[in-house]
Amino acid sequence: MSVATTDPAPPAPAAPSALGEVAIDVEGLSKSFGGRVVVNDLSMRVMRGQIYGFLGPNGSGKTTTIRMLCGLLTPDSGTGTCLGYDILTQAREIRRYVGYMTQRFSLYQDLSVRENLEFVARLYGVPHPEQAAQAELERLGLKGRGHQLAGELSGGWKQRLALGACILPGPELLLLDEPTAGVDPKARREFWAQIHELAAGGLTVLVSTHYMDEAERCHEIAYIAYGHLLAQGTVQQVIAQSGLSTWTVDTVGLTGREAGLAVAGLSRVLTENVGVDMVAPFGTSLHISGRDAEALEAAIAPYRTDPRYVWRKEAPTLEDVFIDLMSRSRDEMR
Amino acid sequence: MSERHLDPGRGGGRDSGAGRGAGVAGFFARVRAMMVKEFIQLMRDRVTFATMIMIPLLQLILFGFAINTTPRNLPTAVFSHENTDLSRAVLAALKNTAFFSYVREVHSADEAEHLIRSGEVLFFVEIPAGFERDVRRGDKPQILVAADATDPIGSANALAALAGVINTALAHDRFVDAPGENAFQIVQHRRYNPAGTSQLNIVPGLLGTILTMTMLIFTALSVTREIERGTMESLLAMPIHPVEIMLGKILPYVSVGILQAFLIVAAGMLLFGVPLEGSVLLLVAATLLFIVVNLSIGYTFSTLAQNQLQAVQMSFMFFLPSILLSGFMFPFSGMPLWARVLGEGLPLTHYLRMVRGVMLKGATFPDLQVDAAALVALMLVAMTVAVARFRQTLD
Numbered sequence: 052m053s054v055a056t057t058d059p060a061p062p063a064p065a066a067p068s069a070l071g072e073v074a075i076d077v078e079g080l081s082k083s084f085g086g087r088v089v090v091n092d093l094s095m096r097v098m099r100g101q102i103y104g105f106l107g108p109n110g111s112g113k114t115t116t117i118r119m120l121c122g123l124l125t126p127d128s129g130t131g132t133c134l135g136y137d138i139l140t141q142a143r144e145i146r147r148y149v150g151y152m153t154q155r156f157s158l159y160q161d162l163s164v165r166e167n168l169e170f171v172a173r174l175y176g177v178p179h180p181e182q183a184a185q186a187e188l189e190r191l192g193l194k195g196r197g198h199q200l201a202g203e204l205s206g207g208w209k210q211r212l213a214l215g216a217c218i219l220p221g222p223e224l225l226l227l228d229e230p231t232a233g234v235d236p237k238a239r240r241e242f243w244a245q246i247h248e249l250a251a252g253g254l255t256v257l258v259s260t261h262y263m264d265e266a267e268r269c270h271e272i273a274y275i276a277y278g279h280l281l282a283q284g285t286v287q288q289v290i291a292q293s294g295l296s297t298w299t300v301d302t303v304g305l306t307g308r309e310a311g312l313a314v315a316g317l318s319r320v321l322t323e324n325v326g327v328d329m330v331a332p333f334g335t336s337l338h339i340s341g342r343d344a345e346a347l348e349a350a351i352a353p354y355r356t357d358p359r360y361v362w363r364k365e366a367p368t369l370e371d372v373f374i375d376l377m378s379r380s381r382d383e384m385r
Numbered sequence: 386m387s388e389r390h391l392d393p394g395r396g397g398g399r400d401s402g403a404g405r406g407a408g409v410a411g412f413f414a415r416v417r418a419m420m421v422k423e424f425i426q427l428m429r430d431r432v433t434f435a436t437m438i439m440i441p442l443l444q445l446i447l448f449g450f451a452i453n454t455t456p457r458n459l460p461t462a463v464f465s466h467e468n469t470d471l472s473r474a475v476l477a478a479l480k481n482t483a484f485f486s487y488v489r490e491v492h493s494a495d496e497a498e499h500l501i502r503s504g505e506v507l508f509f510v511e512i513p514a515g516f517e518r519d520v521r522r523g524d525k526p527q528i529l530v531a532a533d534a535t536d537p538i539g540s541a542n543a544l545a546a547l548a549g550v551i552n553t554a555l556a557h558d559r560f561v562d563a564p565g566e567n568a569f570q571i572v573q574h575r576r577y578n579p580a581g582t583s584q585l586n587i588v589p590g591l592l593g594t595i596l597t598m599t600m601l602i603f604t605a606l607s608v609t610r611e612i613e614r615g616t617m618e619s620l621l622a623m624p625i626h627p628v629e630i631m632l633g634k635i636l637p638y639v640s641v642g643i644l645q646a647f648l649i650v651a652a653g654m655l656l657f658g659v660p661l662e663g664s665v666l667l668l669v670a671a672t673l674l675f676i677v678v679n680l681s682i683g684y685t686f687s688t689l690a691q692n693q694l695q696a697v698q699m700s701f702m703f704f705l706p707s708i709l710l711s712g713f714m715f716p717f718s719g720m721p722l723w724a725r726v727l728g729e730g731l732p733l734t735h736y737l738r739m740v741r742g743v744m745l746k747g748a749t750f751p752d753l754q755v756d757a758a759a760l761v762a763l764m765l766v767a768m769t770v771a772v773a774r775f776r777q778t779l780d
């Protein structure tokens with residue numbers, strides 16, 4: 052999992068939700084495969100022009116949810132609309148106005164970059180498909196690679212091409228399934244710049260990811276684990292709703308290996324305390340979190356007088372919150 | 386970079402987008418998009434493409450060898466009802482020529498029948514009683530020749546050679562004045578292949594079977610390939626109807642089929658002198674129809690199969706009866722009722738009738754319309770099943 056500080060997020064501009072229009076509105080979506088519930092009673096609402104982050108660990112049901120939104124999977128139960136069209140009955144209309152970027156590259160590897168774009172342009176009935184494909188090539192910075200087979204592109208270029216193919220027909224909603232998985236930081240940053248630009252132009256974007264720093268680039272986020280939607284709202288809201296208290300401990304006067312050992316020792320003893328739900332090392336400091344603020348303070352009280360440590364009460368990070376949500380829902384499942 | 390998306394109609398403009406892609410124009414645009422894509426993929430898959438061109442050529446070359454090889458040493462039995470100078474001359478001639486390998490003389494028809502049935506001999510020559518006398522009188526007596534015609538090319542050539550061999554023998558021994566002046570008749574009796582399928586019949590048959598095999602395989606792989614390569618997910622997320630996908634996947638291969646057909650017919654006419662008695666246009670039309678039928682059936686398999694291997698197996702399961710029950714291998718009229726009923730359900734049966742009719746007998750459209758209608762019906766059934774079975778979701 053990547054840490055937010057490696058790639059500082061530009062402050063997310065306020066969502067242009069002045070229109071007040073809803074792009075995605077689904078209620079109680081459920082889906083099981085072979086008797087195993089993969090998405091459970093999921094409801095969410097995404098406003099037009101928003102960048103909506105869809106977070107959750109692998110296998111939590113993100114892809115399944117996205118596929119239900121664009122009519123590729125039929126929900127076992129639940130209703131909803133996408134761009135005002137019914138997801139159960141109007142899949143064809145939805146497909147025309149939704150750009151879906153699949154998790155796995157799914158354009159034609161044996162077609163060149165240009166041929167892939169022309170195919171998409173023709174299929175959506177874009178006027179002058181050759182010119183449209185050429186324009187998209189130039190925009191993507193793929194002009195010199197138009198003749199290259201898509202299968203020969205590197206991961207980052209494939210991702211660009213796939214996004215370009217989604218945008219080319221001029222959709223109103225983008226569903227991007229882990230678009231930045233396996234892409235280098237520079238390409239990721241460019242990608243997010245592009246997403247913000249698109250949203251500023253009125254496009255709604257739902258993007259799934261498991262990078263924490265990317266969550267902070269979204270206007271709103273939803274967190275899903277084991278098929279359950281556990282939290283949604285802005286990053287601040289999600290953190291506030293979590294009810295988690297977090298303390299950060301730093302060592303004083305110790306360096307390198309000694310500091311590491313001190314932190315590890317503290318981590319070991321704290322984990323066993325009632326009131327401490329989560330201990331996570333960050334270099335030579337520790338994040339200690341608990342759902343019950345008083346119990347947590349009581350638990351750490353004996354160690355706060357130890358002169359080797361400096362204690363600070365801080366807001367939990369999104370990662371703290373998500374890991375806590377996940378372990379809580381896992382406990383509930385049992 | 387930031388100027389893009391500013392084209393009007395993008396983003397909020399639903400109205401400008403709604404008109405686009407609708408109606409008949411949209412239908413053709415999407416079919417065309419699919420066709421172009423399939424065609425590029427076909428041309429890029431050099432191995433497959435080369436195979437599809439090589440198969441007919443290879444078959445024809447192998448077949449050409451079979452035709453050009455003069456049969457030699459065909460095991461032969463003789464049943465002579467008389468022992469005269471003339472019958473001995475015929476026997477000697479049979480022994481001396483390289484065409485036949487004289488196995489033995491038999492003394493009853495039953496014995497001869499047994500030999501030919503067991504495969505010990507392929508030929509059986511019967512010289513009637515009073516043969517020499519009748520030749521001298523100029524009565525043109527009959528020599529009966531029974532041939533195991535399961536190898537039609539070999540037996541046809543040998544039968545043709547037989548008359549020459551006997552004539553030469555007679556002339557040599559001065560029973561007749563000159564070779565070629567027929568002093569006797571040869572009555573041929575083909576066993577096991579009464580239709581006497583010859584190269585004339587086999588070239589049209591080969592045309593039908595090669596087209597069946599290659600066309601089936603092309604489309605049988607098309608849907609399963611998209612699923613296995615993961616491209617189906619994107620394709621299904623695009624606004625394209627199953628009918629459009631099907632047509633877009635079938636039509637590019639029609640050109641390959643036509644190319645194959647052209648190669649086979651051209652080679653058949655040039656190398657083997659197969660005639661084209663009827664209209665070229667009719668032949669092309671029948672072949673086009675037949676190609677589309679097979680592509681549709683292959684495509685149907687593709688929508689039914691779970692993976693490429695299954696699709697290939699289904700094609701093979703269809704191909705075998707096509708060869709056996711269509712009249713390609715065995716004469717259709719000689720088959721038992723159940724086999725004929727099954728055969729009527731196979732496109733190759735109808736195509737063979739049409740193409741043999743047009744090429745060999747100069748048939749015209751009224752002669753072919755029943756078979757043409759049958760092909761159209763088979764095509765519609767296959768397409769309907771394919772569209773109904775096409776999975777539009779990933780469920």
Ligand SMILES: Nc1ncnc2c1ncn2[C@@H]1O[C@H](COP(=O)(O)OP(=O)(O)O)[C@@H](O)[C@H]1O
Nearest residue numbers: 084085089107108109110111112113114115116
């Ligand atoms: N077509 C399918 N058949 C059976 N199981 C599936 C299918 N698709 C997804 N799953 C299962 O559902 C769970 C959720 O998958 P997915 O939606 O892909 O999660 P995510 O995208 O969040 O990683 C996984 O355990 C996966 O194995």
Ligand SMILES: [Mg+2]
Nearest residue numbers: 113114154228
């Ligand atoms: Mg996924």
